[in-house]
Amino acid sequence: MAQWLNVAAVDDFPDGTVRVVALDDGREVAVFNVGGRYYAIEDRCSHEEECLSWGVTEGEEIVCPRHGAHFSLVTGAALSPPAYEPVATFPVRVEGGIVQLDGKPTD
Numbered sequence: 001m002a003q004w005l006n007v008a009a010v011d012d013f014p015d016g017t018v019r020v021v022a023l024d025d026g027r028e029v030a031v032f033n034v035g036g037r038y039y040a041i042e043d044r045c046s047h048e049e050e051c052l053s054w055g056v057t058e059g060e061e062i063v064c065p066r067h068g069a070h071f072s073l074v075t076g077a078a079l080s081p082p083a084y085e086p087v088a089t090f091p092v093r094v095e096g097g098i099v100q101l102d103g104k105p106t107d
Contacts, residue, residue, distance in 0.1 A: 002091070003103040007031045010097050018053045023103050029090055031101055032057060032073055038092040039073035040101050046078060046085035 007019050008031075019031045020043055030043040030053035041062070043053050050066040057063075061070045061079060069083035076089040091102040 004093070004095070004100040005103055007092075007099040007101050010094060010099060013099055016057070018057075019099075020051075020053050021101055028053075029101060029103075030062075031092060031099065032062070033099075034060060034073065038094070038099055040090035040092045041071065041073060041076050042088040042090075042105075044087065045069060045071075045083060046087050047083040052087070 005021055007021055013033050015033050015035055017033055021029045028043040029040050031040045034057055043051050045052055045064040047069050048066055050064050052062050052064060055063045055065045060073045062073055063070055067082050070079040071087055072079055076086040078084050078086055088105040090105055093100050
């Protein structure tokens with residue numbers, strides 16, 4: 001069952017920005033607004049535990065700020081070395097003008 005968490009009001013979450021949400025299990029999830037579309041991935045590079053939310057987005061990819069690995073914001077796949085393992089992705093929706101995150105990763 002979905003556990004929807006409020007991230008931010010759409011009006012307070014401009015294009016090109018990121019918000020970080022802490023889950024009850026201690027993980028942090030980065031939620032990105034890319035051209036009005038919202039993506040959520042675990043906020044840890046699978047290569048060296050760097051916060052991906054500190055990176056730069058390039059279209060639907062995030063670039064890790066430490067070693068430059070690219071990850072898909074859509075699938076969580078590692079797209080370039082030095083990362084080879086994916087990161088978890090999470091469902092995102094907009095309800096009543098609020099961006100919400102499901103605290104359970106996509107299978």
